[in-house]
Amino acid sequence: MLARSAMLQEHVQSHRPTLMHPDTRAVHGADLHDTNASAVASPIYLSTTFKREPDGSIGSYLYSRYANPNRDQFEKALCEAEGGQRAYAFASGLAACSAVLQCLQSGDRVIIPDDAYYGLRSMLTEIFSRFGIGFSMVDMTKPLQLREALQEQAQLVWLESPSNPLIKITDIAALCAIAKEHAVPVLCDNTWATPYLQQPIPLGCDMVLHSVTKYIGGHSDVLMGALVCATDDEFSQRLRRIQMLCGAVPSPFECYLAARGLQTLPTRLRAACRSAERFAQHFASHPDVESVLYPGLPSHPQHNIAAAQMHMPGAMMSIMIRGSEERALAVAASLQVFSHATSLGSVESLVEHRKSVEPADSRTPGNLLRFSIGLEAVEDLIADLEQGLSAVRS
Ligand SMILES: *Cc1c(COP(=O)(O)O)cnc(C)c1O
Numbered sequence: 258m259l260a261r262s263a264m265l266q267e268h269v270q271s272h273r274p275t276l277m278h279p280d281t282r283a284v285h286g287a288d289l290h291d292t293n294a295s296a297v298a299s300p301i302y303l304s305t306t307f308k309r310e311p312d313g314s315i316g317s318y319l320y321s322r323y324a325n326p327n328r329d330q331f332e333k334a335l336c337e338a339e340g341g342q343r344a345y346a347f348a349s350g351l352a353a354c355s356a357v358l359q360c361l362q363s364g365d366r367v368i369i370p371d372d373a374y375y376g377l378r379s380m381l382t383e384i385f386s387r388f389g390i391g392f393s394m395v396d397m398t399k400p401l402q403l404r405e406a407l408q409e410q411a412q413l414v415w416l417e418s419p420s421n422p423l424i425k426i427t428d429i430a431a432l433c434a435i436a437k438e439h440a441v442p443v444l445c446d447n448t449w450a451t452p453y454l455q456q457p458i459p460l461g462c463d464m465v466l467h468s469v470t471k472y473i474g475g476h477s478d479v480l481m482g483a484l485v486c487a488t489d490d491e492f493s494q495r496l497r498r499i500q501m502l503c504g505a506v507p508s509p510f511e512c513y514l515a516a517r518g519l520q521t522l523p524t525r526l527r528a529a530c531r532s533a534e535r536f537a538q539h540f541a542s543h544p545d546v547e548s549v550l551y552p553g554l555p556s557h558p559q560h561n562i563a564a565a566q567m568h569m570p571g572a573m574m575s576i577m578i579r580g581s582e583e584r585a586l587a588v589a590a591s592l593q594v595f596s597h598a599t600s601l602g603s604v605e606s607l608v609e610h611r612k613s614v615e616p617a618d619s620r621t622p623g624n625l626l627r628f629s630i631g632l633e634a635v636e637d638l639i640a641d642l643e644q645g646l647s648a649v650r651s
Pocket of ligand 1: 349350351352374376417421446448449467468469470471480481482
């Protein structure tokens with residue numbers, strides 16, 4: 258009986274279509290394939306330690322900080338989705354950022370976008386400057402600026418597209434080509450797009466970073482980060498040592514939730530993108546709106562780059578409310594379907610007045626509200642902002 262089921266298993270494996278649709282791979286790639294009880298849903302291995310083999314040798318697992326089945330499974334599934342060779346999960350998106358910077362050494366320099374995620378900039382300024390790691394900022398929508406910045410030695414180019422909160426799109430392939438001329442590796446923070454809208458590795462990036470907290474987790478209940486390496490090179494091995502030795506790792510339960518999030522990610526994202534497109538179109542020519550920053554609108558300055566490099570324009574946008582900062586804050590406060598809260602990428606829609614959470618030197622306009630479009634019916638989302646705008650109309 259056992260032999261027969263093993264044979265059957267082998268048959269299924271060898272006859273599995275190799276080029277399955279990404280949606281199918283998302284569902285089956287993130288499953289732990291339990292061999293113990295044949296459970297359909299993945300089990301969670303809470304054990305921190307694992308028994309050695311009878312001869313004293315170490316089996317598949319030793320100690321959970323080094324590796325555990327749930328983390329392995331999540332890393333494998335994300336790695337496949339991004340088209341990389343190795344992935345590493347961390348306790349948060351910023352722990353993943355920190356691991357990358359810990360791979361550098363005193364005297365090294367990183368080139369980051371001028372509107373990089375503010376946590377990265379604060380980390381470089383407050384923490385890594387003390388270890389002699391420098392950085393410079395360029396407008397990545399102007400490839401010439403990167404070319405100029407690379408005249409000075411640099412060890413890493415950091416990209417983020419779409420950017421936060423100005424929704425700038427950078428031409429990932431073009432920037433990778435420039436960095437390659439100088440043999441400088443490129444990392445792309447792909448948190449906002451996810452591998453289903455944009456794959457930085459085939460575009461030339463060496464590393465991809467995720468705040469798993471956002472779209473991958475997808476329900477505002479997991480704090481986690483991850484890195485995917487295009488090749489298992491020396492940098493990748495250094496990341497592995499930092500994951501093991503510095504210990505900023507997620508728990509098995511979080512890895513289980515994140516793997517589950519990966520299974521529904523393509524479908525959730527597609528629904529959110531469709532709503533976002535309609536939401537953006539509705540408010541693009543609204544009298545109470547100064548402008549809508551959304552890559553799907555032909556008015557977006559990098560609309561063509563987004564159309565070429567992304568499958569869909571995403572579910573994030575910023576809307577500049579006509580009038581003062583106070584007016585924008587009042588609109589945010591009057592919304593009832595949208596929650597006024599930070600973060601993004603979840604089933605529920607969120608709105609955020611970015612300027613008031615950013616550091617004092619923030620260049621974000623005071624009348625800007627950032628929207629994360631979730632999975633509610635878009636009619637309700639449109640009606641909510643309509644009522645918010647009319648509530649503050651003078
Ligand atoms: C949220 C976010 C991060 C940080 O991730 P955490 O999980 O909050 O630590 C990094 N990059 C981007 C683009 C983000 O949106």
